[in-house]
Amino acid sequence: MSEHHITPLRTYLIIAATLLFLSGVTVWVSYVDLGALNIVVAMLVATLKASLVAFFFMHLLWDDKKNLTMFLMSLMFFGIFVTITLLDTEFRGDLGLNPETKDPINKRAAFYDTLPLTDTHGHPVDEHSDDHHEDKDHH
């Protein structure tokens, strides 16, 4: 084992400040409409923050490289899981064999029948309506 690394206080403070700043970014970005990218940005910022904590506060950066490998492996497996799962959702209903599975599921969700459709800001959107049912007049 290599000797213990002593981290200067300054590094800790810089990292803490960065974390606070990134928290701010998370809040700020939630007000900006990036469409589907919103979730991606939020996750990236969160991953970055978690990594900073692991690398500096938990000393992963100066630790045995095996531990770093483990950390990167967990990120890799998470990446595999999300990528392949989303690939499935993206291609659902390809070849047109099951047309009913083709549309994104949440557009047709009953949940959205009872609430007026809104965009991410909560503004109502006009219903391009063919997948809405007769019972719409109840509202």
Add this chain to the structure above:
Amino acid sequence: MSENTKQNYLNHPKGIMSWLMTLDHKRIGLMYLFSGILFFFLGGLIALVMRFELAAPGNDIISNDVYNNAYTLHGAIMIFLFIIPAIPGALGNILLPLMVGAKDVAFPRLNLASFYIYSFGALFAMYTIINGGVDTGWTFYTPYSTQSTSNVVPMTLGIFIIGFSSILTGLNFIATIHKMRIPGLTWYKLPLFVWALYGTSLVQITATPVLAITMVLLMLERFLGIGIFDPALGGDPVLYQHFFWFYSHPAVYIMILPAFGIISEIIPVHSRKKIWGYKFIAYSTLSIAFIGFLVWGHHMFTSGQSVFSQIVFSFITYFVGIPTGVKIFSWILTMYKGQVSFTPPMMYALSFLFLFTIGGLTGIFLGAVALDIHLHDTYFVVAHFHYVMQGGTIVAFLGGLHHWWPKSFGVMYNQTVANIAALGVFIGFNGTFFPQFLLGLRGMPRRYATYDEQFVELHSYSTFWSGILGISIFIAVMNLFWSFIKKNKVDPGSNPWGGMTLEWTHTSSPPHPHNFEEDPVLQHGPYDYDKVIVEKTYKK
């Protein structure tokens, strides 16, 4: 050996508290072993009830509802309470430190905590039974599992808790393998069982968190109405299956890798031959663990998954066959021209080779998407996974128990009875499950309490042989326990099979509370049967 009643971990220290609060890996392993066998019998009893219900069409013994509960509990108990925790927990715990020459695992307290977490989770699962059961199947598929009024919550909570035990054990084993080996015991000198535990542990710590998340998401949807899986709330039911199988396919390797490890120990010892292709076996363990993460979609071919994903998953599934085949051929080549002896452990190892090969190959059939569309959710799948889990894992587990029994307890069982029971398991198993392949091919769906007239013959065969199988397993286990009563003690220095790994060469039977009376010094590799020293030093 001056004192006749030598100290060993079984008799020292004494008292019930010294067991309940023990930090000794061997005692913890024993506690896992007994609870595991208890659940094995409970799950087995439920299985026999189901089989007798299926002896004839119609609801003869139990109603449809009870049947639904029975197969759910059978699956959940066998998988989550027996196979996954108990095999690494029992044999892994008892053997790992002995095999690497350590006094204990890296974190003994954490090890005890794992056991109690497991017990705590098991309480929830048992509560489910008293409280009227759960009827979703062990997979808890949505949307039914978010709607069923049966005990989905206590059962999933129990599984959630047991998952943490699994993660902590995995962590402990990895740390032990990295840090606790004696000097000179390099990676390529490790017994292959240790490699197998290493692969298992990696899968445990990387996959199990996903199971925990899945169970949490299920509860979030049930209790808070957050739309994750329910389309009515904007969720996606197929997403549940992605989550579940992202854990549960790797989990089948948590079940089978330790079994591979056991077989890699039994075969060279009972063939008196150096293992063939040590590095092939070691690395195929790691590659199975890795590829296992890329194939989960083969459980979802009929779920409405995209065709694109089906093709990708089907294609990658075939690759699992490569490292698996490498192992099978290595074991066969190890026996080739060896002095194979038909001892009880070897009987189980040979059964394993035969049964696991059938199970693995039918897995490849099912991995072919075009075929699986027809076979999915039929008895063909039921037969496949029993061939790998019972014919593979449980048979290897029984073999391992017979192999290390004299080491762990210092007593020898009746070997003739053990051999007869092993034969009974082999025949009873094939009699029970082979007809199920045929049933599946003819269209008998799984998870039904009754069936069409045309299936009577095969079903009644299956039921008949399941009785033989049950009796044989019972005899095998009772024969082991009988050796305690019979007190057929082996000499503390004995090495009945002539093993060359540290647990055989440097510890007494049963081992000292601190494992090694003096620091062990490595003199040779784990399977150096080609060297003369064996004959001189270890053969009795």
